[in-house]
Amino acid sequence: MKDVYQGLIRGKKRSKIAMAGIALAALVVANCGGSTSSSTDTEVAAVETPARELIVARDMDINSLDPARTYCDTCQIYMAAAYETLIGLDVNDPSIQIPRIATSWEGNADNTVFTFQLNPDAKFADGSAITSADVKWSWERLMNIKGSASYFLDGVTSVEAPDAATVVVTFSAANSAFLAIVSSTYMSIVNSKVATEEGSAIAAAGADTTDLAEQWFFTHSAGSGPYTLESYTEGDSLVLVRNESYWGTPAVFPKVTIKQVKDASAQLQLLQNGDADIAMQLSFDSTSQLDGNASVVATPQDSYNYVYIALSPGAKGAENLKDPKVREAIKLAIDYDGMIDITVAGNGKKQASPIPNGFTGSADLALPAQDIEKAKALMAEAGKEAGFSIDAIFPNANVYGVDFNVMMQKAQQDLKAINIELVLQPVEWAKWSETIKATGIPVTAVYFAPDHTDSSQYVQYFGMIEGSSWATRAGGGAAGKPIANAKEQELLAKALAAGADTKSGLYSQLGQELINDLVIFPMVNPQLLLAYASDIEGMHYSACCNLELGKLTLKK
Template sequence: MRSITIPFAQGLLGKLALSVSVVAALTSLSSPAAWAEERALIIARDMDINSLDPHRAWCDTCQIYNTSVYEQLFTVGADNQLKPLLALSYESNADQTEFTFKLNPAAKFSDGSPVEAKDVVWTFQRLKNIKGSASFVADPIASMETPDAHTVIFKLVASNSEFPSLTAGQMSGILNSDVLIAQGAVADETAAEKDEAEGWMMTNSAGSGPFVLGAYEPNTELRLVRNDAYWGDAPGVPEVIFRQVKDAVSQAQMLQSGSVDLAMQIDPDTLKTLEGSDVVIYNKPSFNFVYLTLSPGAKDNEVALTPEVREAVSLAVNRAELIEFTLGGQGQPIATPIPLGFPGGDGHTMPEFNPEKAKELLAAAGHADGFAISAVYPDLNVYGVDFNLAMQKIQQDLSKVGIAVNLQPVPFPNWREQANGDGIPMSMVFFAPDFFGTSQYVDVFGLIEGSVWSNRASGGGEPIVNPNMAAVRDAALAAATPEEAAAKWFEAGEMMIEDRVILPLVSPDIILAHAPDLKGVRYSACCNLPLAEISIGE
């Protein structure tokens, strides 16, 4: 606070006059009139919220919410490097099985209470025991210790060089344990059955983030309000209002009319309608991707999907035309199911388009006259990719080499049930990162026993496994340096290319359209859209 010196010669009346003016000035800065000059940030978005409990929330909008209302030990900066958040620093032992985090003693929850080691331990215990979609984050933890109120020691079940990145994931936000226990939250082994806090968390929040939950009306509106007790730099807007707007055309119209400030799901066709306006377009490559799948063990297979047949399918798909057809060119080709920009994701040879070679492979495999295959896929439009249009294009491509594709779009829950049951011969799906780390891709797409796509590719039969994949993953997680880890992740990426159970098609660009007076809009690997960085003003 700046000090003011008043000469004694001014006398008592002078002092009183100056004191009144200072008080008036300070009062004006904090008065409702001064705050009224600020306005809420209004965002148009097709919201996919399934929960506002960070340990149960699993959606793209949830990613924004979880990193705006709650905070993680670390976060990911614009350069995709880890940055301290609730923790000041961390250290690991030589084999990366033990990590010690030092908490920032200034960190406080929105009720003013300090963020302490006990809250970190309780949070990760609940995350693990709630047995939700995000619980894999806590699976590597064997035990936790708290030598003092601002130190947490994580002891892991195995080497894991990506553990600090896991703590920066949106699902790793630290919860106010005292508040949530009072609302029926449970962190022990009975959490999956006995935790009752989700209902309270749909109308309240208990985090340390720059915003708190204002109100939520499902399928209509989500409101976040500036956290007046925030311990860090205050966010640039007093309130954020998400409005449920399903289609890109409506989002663009609302943006042009001034009824919203930011439209988050503009597709390439709608983007053309904004040309020549004062709307600002943020267009960057994303870490999301859409992929084709081939499951050799699916029970509906009419022919054996051998490695040669899977390679023929890959060769027959014209990915460049697909990207132009579905996204107007607003996307990047991708070779392996590791995002471009992630460790091990860059430098792979892009898949070849060679229908003549595809025919040769099919003939050698005994399918010179072709064959038929069922393609069951979710009836979705994701990241601007209309799955029906994309699958129609793939159907046309494959017909030219003699493969007849029977398209069967279904609701997403139906697709999931079949994919996890008898399997699906061919499908199209999407994936977005849960944290900035490559292990998640090997654990999902790598043919390791028990992995998601090892199970789905087998259709409930004998597991389809690449015998070398697990060792490469484990070597990457035990690597002493990021460079050594990246080399191993690249090796894993090459192996997934050769397995050809997952055929990546495109990494769609992120297109955000916003009013010209918005500043600080960016896409983030950890947070999707960092709300606290956005401000409104000329």
């Protein structure tokens, strides 16, 4: 039935077939800045409902659809569609925070207590009101599940709900990043009653071992966003349908299907033929094939995303990486300019540290550069001039237009100059995740997109500090011991307590410490190629959400 439907209204020519115009939605116009905000008047607008499914082609990297466990780029898109946060970001200016479920918010003078007032009109997809109890439950569950995004709430001593419309969060130490963190899709609010009664979800301490709701979330959503989950088929598709009871501006498209399409050329073909409206991971060297095609728009845009190579000296089989001289030699052997050329046809930038270009603390750090002679000298000093072979296990993926196979083949070629042989082993995401959690991986390739707009996330995720994902991975996963850099822990605490006048300098110091760890080597900060049907409006890149499907419309 689905194939017949698509064939009738899609075919090779896009059509603007529409149902009778129906007045559906209230457009909330809101704008705010600083530490507090208030909602604005609601303006009603008539919206035509097109009889058209939105098709998105991308290589999906979904690890989970459970809001407390999900952590991936496709997950951000899903969470922004099916769930909502207390605070959002202006799609045109990510420095501006806007109301979502909360109408106002403020932090105390020392950034240890944050208070939120909820919108009394906010409702879940089942029509029930969103209350402070749902916020408390959602955030406590995120903390207690101890998933990849749980570090967002590190340092929280309490989440209180003094009345149905008020939430108070208290930290043990200053956390000036918290309002930025609240805009992350991973901080979305779940309908606690539905998730508890239907999904048997648990938020209490010990949920990391007692909660069994993850499978339920693969077939159900329990949020308040403009879409709800219809189905997810691993390796095939993620299907969303419009939330007809949405309390905000209704989504234009009645249905969205994100199709699993790994290969960039296959995504391009679907877009050219009119069988996809959006292709999310096209390669830049394919854009010439779109010349003269008036039905498709392809727009390059700077991003905060990047792909990187990581070394884990504590991983099984990584004994040769324990000497930092060897890790520095590997860093110096990479041809970064050539890497950008071969992966994104020159449409990208070098990046100094895990803090990406454009974020606080990135501006004053030296960019990486190839130096083969110095790399050889370091290998000799480490007694490794004869070289060695080492496993490079990485996801078989195309991310931001970068084919990981191509990137790792380039690294393999470069490292031969210092007698290191990378044994390339592309694997599926599930196998990669299982391996790196258990024993670490000597050499791997991964990617990162911002979860919010504060630089603290990069230290918390990549730093050699307590609770960091990469401190554990670099130390050999569950079988090893996390690596520690006490200076990073100290500097991060200062940065989270600092005012605007000193924060930048502290994050620059943190960026240099991350460089000195010799664990994370950013390869490419690529431009994004926003490729989509020319009748789509509102196409964008979001610093918090990747792509907000609910904001997409059709040209009239």
